[in-house]
Amino acid sequence: MSALSDVARLAEVSKATVSRALSGNGYVSIETRNRVVAAAAAIGYVVSSNASSLVTGHTKNVGVVIPFINRWFFGEVLEGIETALIAAGYDLTLYRLSADDAARRRVFEYFLVRKRVDAVIAVGIELTRTEVDLLRSLGKPIVGIGGAVEGMATLSIDDVAAAELITELLIGLGHTRIMHVGGSQQKQVDFRVHSQRLKGFTQAMRSAGLRYDDESFRPTDISIEGGYTAGLSILADPRSRPSAIVAGADEVAIGIIIAARQLGIQVPAQLSVVGIDGHDLAPMFGLTTLAQHPKSQGTMAVRLLLDELTDLTEPLDRPASNWNTFPVSLEVRQSTTAPPLP
């Protein structure tokens, strides 16, 4: 409510001086600064970021687009981003991007454009060339999490390699009947993560000379319920039951394990289940996971963004080398329980 001019009057200086004193830009004698700061505190003055943004052109606000909020991986990433952003004095404006195309366009062409955000973090969303261009033409840095996109910095694991790695792990343990329960190949999230994980699985199976057919993959909802339902149906018949399952996500792995236990199957003694997101459920379920540290990915993305935002003193044309994909290291989180007997 109180404005810069109020502070100026109280401190008996000009508005310009107040601005300088409070923002730290420009010279102000130490004593004047103190007077100003005291006056500001006295009347509870806080700058209007609107007015400030209007003239400076930046908003101290970053937009985050993300397809899900209530899913482990995404929720964790979001938390990581939020923490890092607030720590840096930035606000976070959240846009959940549904599959709905019109809604998506609306977010890009309306919400993100009206000069509210300085930059954008896209989590698990494969921006189109057009979207990237739009944002870049507006001079807004973008960083992505979850897959490579041309024209912007991204942070991601190699989903194919991850699935391959974890499958090889099971093969190395002596398993031969291995299934993959993962996201539907039809209604795919962006980056075709599900396809990539399936691909990694298939590759590993093939190179090991193991049988891989239509029965080896089971599509499911990425949720505990989905995993549970799939698990019940897969594990029902003892004769056709796999001895190991590669789950497309932790939620799915948990659902499968619950189903297995309900059917009286011991996990991991009689069935190995591995997941990929890796949320520290390993010890509890006796499952080995590939941890991709979502929270750190969030923090890291913010760091990348802030670097750009700060360097932005000399605008645009950054070295192409910077617009690359940073691999995120995977950590095999071994179960503490004994290895399964295939």
Place this chain on the structure above:
Amino acid sequence: MSALSDVARLAEVSKATVSRALSGNGYVSIETRNRVVAAAAAIGYVVSSNASSLVTGHTKNVGVVIPFINRWFFGEVLEGIETALIAAGYDLTLYRLSADDAARRRVFEYFLVRKRVDAVIAVGIELTRTEVDLLRSLGKPIVGIGGAVEGMATLSIDDVAAAELITELLIGLGHTRIMHVGGSQQKQVDFRVHSQRLKGFTQAMRSAGLRYDDESFRPTDISIEGGYTAGLSILADPRSRPSAIVAGADEVAIGIIIAARQLGIQVPAQLSVVGIDGHDLAPMFGLTTLAQHPKSQGTMAVRLLLDELTDLTEPLDRPASNWNTFPVSLEVRQSTTAPPLP
């Protein structure tokens, strides 16, 4: 980048007319409007919300403060809020409020104040008198979810009644050895939800004349892992094992059930577990839950807020009756499986 004046020049009208044509406020002949809209589209003009906010005083943006993102109840609420807000043309700025007191003050005294938000939704956070006053003095409507707070509209279930109800349900089923596994009474979230749920449980036990002692309550982390760990320790000894458990949250209930199944205990045949948040896991776990429809709570909160924001033509002093707590109805979601045999 292109500004209102560019559109004006292109359409050969004044800036005022452009503003009117695009915002829909004020009279503009149909043909001029068409010309303006075409011109705007041609150069990809989008209003600067900063400039606009600066003069109108409102931002089309609401702040959401929430203690957790990655927890079912909160994640769902957040999704509900996001969807409703976007649909109404509002942005959502997210603040995760940690237990850290300094951080919390910072959010209230700095972030929320700099005129970025028109209103605030507080989820699961008990605003202090000071915080409510601060926001109200700034003329920002607030609505809360999760508990009653004086001076603002809130939406919440009656946690005591909920726990009582669900406990009575178990008692009615013939259980006598019932335990409550819920959040620690020490490090409490706001609204002391854990205490309230414990209280409801205790009341039901007492009125039924059932034994209630120190052993009847087990504090736990609100997470699947927490429930699992608690479950293992509670259910290990068959002689002291309860026949039913009231879980403080769905995550906890799931953890307990996983532990039970691992120990070879049939759920719900040998053990009943009930939860409160109610995320449709009922059929899968054969557990009865009390559904509180988090997503709808989010939507509803937005609706309340929007009402205020719209009525705000005649500012402030709204009838006190409006500042009440709206009860959220609970729905008993019965398990489809047969009732347990105590």
Place this chain on the structure above:
DNA sequence: CTGAAAGCGCTAACAT
């Protein structure tokens, strides 16, 4: 080191 003045891009009276 400080002040005066010129806008940032838009909206809202007030005219016409």
Place this chain on the structure above:
DNA sequence: ATGTTAGCGCTTTCAG
């Protein structure tokens, strides 16, 4: 129905 004018609250030259 449209144009003119005066700011919203701040930052930033430009003088001094």
